[in-house]
Amino acid sequence: MSTKPKILVTHKLPESIQDYLNLHGDCTFWNQEGSMPRSVILDKVSEAEGILGGTIDKELLSCAPKLRVASTSSVGYNHFDIDAMRSHGVIGTHTPYVLDGTVADLVLGLMLSAGRRIAELDAYVKQGNWQKGTSGTELFGVDVHHSTLGIIGMGRIGEAIAQRAVFGFDMKLLYHSRGPKPEVDERFNARYCELDGLLSEADYIVVMTPLTPETKHMIGEEHFNRMKSSAIFINASRGATVDEQALIRALQQGKIRGAGLDVFDVEPTPADNPLLAMPNVVTLPHIGSATARTRNDMAELAAKNLVEALNGGQAYVVQELKDLVLN
């Protein structure tokens, strides 16, 4: 009889990662596109000691009496109910570091696209609007280089954005985080600001905090009111860090110049979201980490985290549950 722990995997994984998991567990995989339907997860999780993927909430935990480790193939883990996991003694792991550069590249892409109107003017050319006499001031954008960037949430990805912005684009850097970071000040010649100060000074504002009860709607109407009318607002964190209705109003009323969004309140965002009809808003389908190499690295790390945590080894356990490992 197998003594390997039972593992449930809720989305498709590359074969090499399935092979690795099969060495260490008695695995049930999902080999179709998309994710295992929730009803199937709830059914199959009853014997699982480890799960890779899926939302971990009270309902799932009540169906999973043997569960010890939940691993997510993402750095953000706002789909973990931390309190419920703690009370069930379930450790959560995530995938920091391996996606920092890939997400930071995308954020610079959003800044460039919104600032220089790349997506908007790509459509303009393709729709046949580029004619003689139409390449004057109406096509102007705003510079990224030598302008002021304000990063809200100066963590791993924030620092990767700072690296590109300061050394690649000579940007001046302001940041707001849980507190000042002297090493960031020194490395990037950056200045820590309270939120209001950052919002009123920055030309480009990037939100890069995790979604927590504290950061939910941390940017709302009053915050858009403080921004420059020329400001470009970027969100690549989670949709709910921003009050999306307030963002829509700010754009409709010309309180800010434009936005670049990789994340939305509801994903996929509905086709009638007014943001999608705004030419000064660049919209992406949550692809911050979506390159083949990075997604593979994330999946490998998620699998390794799961195996290690099940065996009492080294894993990237989420901050709030680290003490469960020590006990």
Ligand SMILES: NC(=O)C1=CN([C@@H]2O[C@H](COP(=O)(O)OP(=O)(O)OC[C@H]3O[C@@H](n4cnc5c(N)ncnc54)[C@H](O)[C@@H]3O)[C@@H](O)[C@H]2O)C=CC1
């Ligand atoms: N668009 C996408 O595809 C992706 C989005 N993300 C999101 O980015 C988030 C950040 O990832 P990392 O940089 O790896 O996390 P991190 O933990 O290294 O950095 C987050 C930073 O936010 C700061 N922070 C937390 N609460 C705050 C608050 N109330 N006010 C101000 N600052 C606060 C923290 O002090 C920390 O410096 C993830 O949690 C995830 O939600 C991450 C990867 C891809």
Ligand SMILES: O=C(O)C(=O)CO
């Ligand atoms: O890792 C995350 O948190 C994502 O959003 C997807 O890479």
